[in-house]
Amino acid sequence: MTAAATTDAPHCLVEKRGHVLIVTLNRPQARNALSMEMMATMREAWDQVDSDPAIRVAILTGAGGSFCAGMDLKAMRDNSPGDTVDQGTWNPESLPALLKGRRLTKPLIAAVEGAAIAGGTEILQGTDIRIAGESAKFGVAEARWGLFPLGGSAVRLPRQIPYTIAADLLLTGRHITAAEAKEYGLIGYVVPDGTALERALEIADTIAANGPVAVQAILKTMRDTEGLHEEDAFKIEAKLGIGVFKSKDAKIGPKAFAEKQKPVFTGE
Numbered sequence: 001m002t003a004a005a006t007t008d009a010p011h012c013l014v015e016k017r018g019h020v021l022i023v024t025l026n027r028p029q030a031r032n033a034l035s036m037e038m039m040a041t042m043r044e045a046w047d048q049v050d051s052d053p054a055i056r057v058a059i060l061t062g063a064g065g066s067f068c069a070g071m072d073l074k075a076m077r078d079n080s081p082g083d084t085v086d087q088g089t090w091n092p093e094s095l096p097a098l099l100k101g102r103r104l105t106k107p108l109i110a111a112v113e114g115a116a117i118a119g120g121t122e123i124l125q126g127t128d129i130r131i132a133g134e135s136a137k138f139g140v141a142e143a144r145w146g147l148f149p150l151g152g153s154a155v156r157l158p159r160q161i162p163y164t165i166a167a168d169l170l171l172t173g174r175h176i177t178a179a180e181a182k183e184y185g186l187i188g189y190v191v192p193d194g195t196a197l198e199r200a201l202e203i204a205d206t207i208a209a210n211g212p213v214a215v216q217a218i219l220k221t222m223r224d225t226e227g228l229h230e231e232d233a234f235k236i237e238a239k240l241g242i243g244v245f246k247s248k249d250a251k252i253g254p255k256a257f258a259e260k261q262k263p264v265f266t267g268e
């Protein structure tokens with residue numbers, strides 16, 4: 001599936017900065033189109049986010065002024081996923097890299113510059129907070145190439161933005177601007193070009209300074225109660241919420257407030 005790399009640079013870079021893990025898609029010459037190598041590193045990075053207690057927030061971004069142009073269409077010309085099904089070599093293991101069938105236990109922030117098209121907008125839907133430079137472009141363009149958005153958009157997009165807009169984007173494959181994406185609620189912030197990562201880091205630092213036990217329980221509640229009847233959802237919410245109140249962090253916060261100190265949470 002992977003096109004020959006025009007450079008020896010790794011296709012995905014992973015950097016830990018304090019409590020934040022920054023995952024950077026790194027094939028700028030192909031607008032960060034997905035490669036198997038890239039997706040393998042993404043999967044490892046997501047495992048690291050979930051398993052390392054020192055990591056409290058993750059950021060997904062792209063190098064060279066693009067986010068991600070989806071699957072590598074040139075590689076696909078020579079090796080189509082359809083053929084891999086026929087050959088019995090279909091390998092769905094990369095799908096969790098796109099956060100389909102798996103969600104992180106810590107918040108994930110998308111910092112988008114330039115194109116976030118097809119797989120790029122698909123993976124965006126697996127992130128929690130989304131920031132984009134004002135020239136960014138979004139779209140689920142698969143149908144334009146006779147393909148299916150197998151990164152989950154036909155299911156997830158109509159759940160995240162109004163139905164008619166999801167249908168329009170999925171069926172026309174048209175690209176939209178950052179301003180439109182914000183208007184539709186696909187992203188939360190539009191910032192000056194070149195500053196999406198900076199804003200993401202500011203938000204990440206704010207979240208990382210909050211109680212990690214609370215942050216993770218809030219996120220888990222949001223994920224585990226999606227689509228449930230309110231009564232059933234509240235049962236899950238109460239269990240997770242009470243777990244937070246039993247934590248050391250829940251003692252550290254009120255004590256710091258009463259003593260006019262900044263809380264320093266341990267995540268226990």
Ligand SMILES: C[C@H]([C@H](O)CC(=O)SCCNC(=O)CCNC(=O)[C@H](O)C(C)(C)COP(=O)(O)OP(=O)(O)OC[C@H]1O[C@@H](n2cnc3c(N)ncnc32)[C@H](O)[C@@H]1OP(=O)(O)O)[C@H]1CC[C@H]2[C@@H]3CCC4=CC(=O)CC[C@]4(C)[C@H]3CC[C@]12C
Pocket residue numbers: 001029030031033034068069070071072073074075081084089090091092093094095115117118119120122137141142145147148149150151
């Ligand atoms: C199903 C998912 C996924 O949803 C499918 C897709 O993502 S299809 C991809 C569709 N992509 C697009 O429509 C974007 C195309 N590009 C553009 O429109 C424009 O380039 C741009 C708007 C992004 C940028 O425009 P610019 O004007 O700024 O730049 P431009 O000059 O056009 O480009 C610069 C150079 O970059 C090259 N380029 C750009 N985009 C691509 C691209 N997508 N691929 C390759 N190259 C690109 C461009 O050609 C220029 O190069 P030059 O050399 O300079 O000309 C699927 C996602 C992952 C799949 C799974 C992967 C693993 C699997 C393995 C298996 O065995 C089974 C299947 C599967 C599980 C597989 C299943 C499907 C996926 C889940």
